[in-house]
Amino acid sequence: MAAATAVAGAAEAAHLQACGCKGIRSCLICERLRQGPPPWQISTQKKYHFLYCPDSGCAVGPEDSDFKGWAFPFPGVTLIKDFVTPEEEAEMVHLMDSDPWKLSQSGRRKQDYGPKVNFRKQKLKMAGFQGLPSFSQKVVQRMGLYPGLEDFQPVEQCNLDYSPERGSAIDPHLDDAWLWGERLVSLNLLSATVVSMSCEAPGSLLLSEAPSVGPDASDGSVVAPSRSVPCQEVEVAISVPCRSLLVLTGAARHQWAHAIHRRHINARRVCATFRELSSEFLPGGKQQTLGRELLQAALSFRGRPV
Template sequence: MAAVASAEAPEVRQECGCKGIRTCLICERPRHGDPIWQLAPKKTHRFLYCLDTGWAVGAEDSDFEGWAFPFPGVTLIEDFVTPEEEAEMVCLMDQDPWKLSQSGRRKQDYGPKVNFRKQKLRMAGFQGLPSFSQELVRRMGLYPELEDFQPVEQCNLDYSPTRGSAIDPHLDDSWLWGERLVSLNLLSPTVMSMGREASGSLLLSPAPPASPEASMDSMLGPSRSVLCHEVEVAVPVPRRSLLVLTGAARHQWTHAIHRRHIKARRVCATFRELSAEFCPGGKQQDLGHELLRVALSFQGRPVL
């Protein structure tokens, strides 16, 4: 019988894990004035990712309503797990300790300890991915986009509106982590907000209907442009769905979860694979082989 996940896991303590300019509702309460994160410049133009066409479409009632541009590298697999599997997984996660993290998040790490700046890692304490992830990894391999996906790291993140949880725009490391970033979204829907700080402009075309043929035809029509750094693309992520980022969506567009998009408790399990440097033929292939051997034993507990 599947265990039932609680609406909100019990808090161990009230202190937060924020450092530097990052804040959450817990550390903002004693302060006066706007928190620093609210003062950062916001994107001017909103676009919405369309799963049917793979294009980012201008938001309704905006200057670019009806205009769009191709947004490759996003794959969304809905209903990847059942409600019963979701409840059991979260219940199992809550049996292990959650560590305080930045911006009102809590986390559980299953992977090596990494210093990305110095490009060094330690395997101390890493015993593998958790046992309940073995079926998830097997199921991922049934999809063409993930048939050879071998995760070497899993990070569980716990978001709560009562803590004002969020995650800043960022690009994941590409020294250790490989091409695909895979995230399983549990307990509530959210929005992945993607931005690009590159100079230059994006070329827009009339938004295509939901068919590949129409998408190609629309590229031949009239066009407009918008500055890259003024654009934010909202990618809706349903509950129990699997989100895969590759290519430009992985390496050129930052991804973030804004506080306003956390309406209820959300748990996300993100899986990462090895980069080419740690795969067969790479200069650290032996270390990569050992990392995979440990990871795929599925005997892990969170690394403290």
Template sequence: MATAAVATPEVLRECGCKGIRTCLICERQRGSDPPWRHTPQKTHRFIYFSDTGWAVGAEESDFEGWAFPFPGVTLIEDFVTLEEEADMVQLMDQEPWKLSQSGRRKQDYGPKVNFRKQKLKIADFSGLPSFSQELVRRMGLYPVLEGFQPVEQCNLDYCPERGSAIEPHLDDTWLWGERLVSLNLLSPTVLRMSRETPGSLLLCLAPSGFPAPLVEGMMAPSRSVPCQEVEVAVALPRRSLLVLGGAARHQWKHAIHRRDIGARRVCATFRELSAEFSPGGRQQELGRELLQLSLSFQGRPT
């Protein structure tokens, strides 16, 4: 790929917010407090360490030095080069960005889906963009992404001037499969993970000198903390690839807070098919058609 300069597009003066979601643009127009200001904050913050797979209590917190295993998160740093990053963002900016909620803009490469009614349309879907072919090939070199065949790519554009964010959520499981993969471009950020289910997390005392490798079950749990009061912060370096699976995919909601967007950030999220659309599933034929379209790499945003 040839190196290209990346310019930040002019900040939009409109927003795509609906319902309770807001951004800086519509908040200024309404002149009222945004709903998120009244949302209770998580009481206890833990930091995820990718080299150990554990979440450890933040410094100077009530649980400093205490830890619990946090499976299902894989972080691959420097997945693309600076030159590849610049080229990809330049190619994205040549296509139209659509207004989205909470101050974001988006480009969708995938079928039109109504998740509530569990219906989809593929008439306008022509595949993933051509520049993603090398990305998908490279993903398959990592054991955690063995056999990964994405049928959707969603590009999201975050900008601090718009107050961009994404609320805590779980991705759909009717159409989308086990692994969620996201490439973080242009600036670092933090993924905030939380749970709304009742119950408690059992903690053990992290050994001296952490982050040395921890072994699950190495010490009997000595403390517990309510799940609903915990936030796990996962630092996402620039040009890193994040993979969520297992508990991190199905039990923990993920979010990007407004305060964690300090400069323009672009992410490309890739999703694979669920078992229902895979070989042997009830809608395997439709799944096969989606894969054939997706992996043609001839797509334009829908």
């Protein structure tokens, strides 16, 4: 009996080495071993769903919902389609795959190009950080050609690899604001996906008639009727095409958590997320000297995954 238990334990340990899940996180690999998802991993579904409209900058009710024709402003989202060409995409992913991927939580794999950070203790180490990868230099230069990104200087790049076979996902979260600055910039490669936004703030969102877009749109001078919906029950879906660049700022960066649900990963997806420094590490900030060292290293574009 003891021998059988030991064998089973060894098999489980070997199997779990194929995933990077810890604590309450899980993926299809460890869920199969456990014969089903643990109860705490079954995410609560939001009651009300809206779709982000890039043309109006609003979250609008879907055609098949009770909120058809209703919307609310959703600022802080910029979507730049066809940011890279298919050829550039293929070359970038090829170069990423030339370096090892590390197992990560919830069925993801990752490559980090940045300082080692302890966000809880607010400490970081430069050791091992040699900069962003060389293949990102042209991408970063191109970002500066777009409004709102002219002065964007990323100091960290995180590549994440999502796979439907692993059940890859990422839970709703807000990125750190002690080290990372105002803009989060993500390049979506290999397949389209959906970024799901949610907010746990109390209160209600005020809805109004969805704005018209296009040449026949009205000037909005007529007072429109309104209704409200509990903020904590709302999820906003941002459709992110392949090879597009997604920028989150303001409320979309600091108030609305972002997530990738497992059901929205239908093929391999690689995402490269670029982060800039917060004001504490910029000229005039308490840690401006360290910030200058980080930027100098990052923008040398000589890095390898750390």
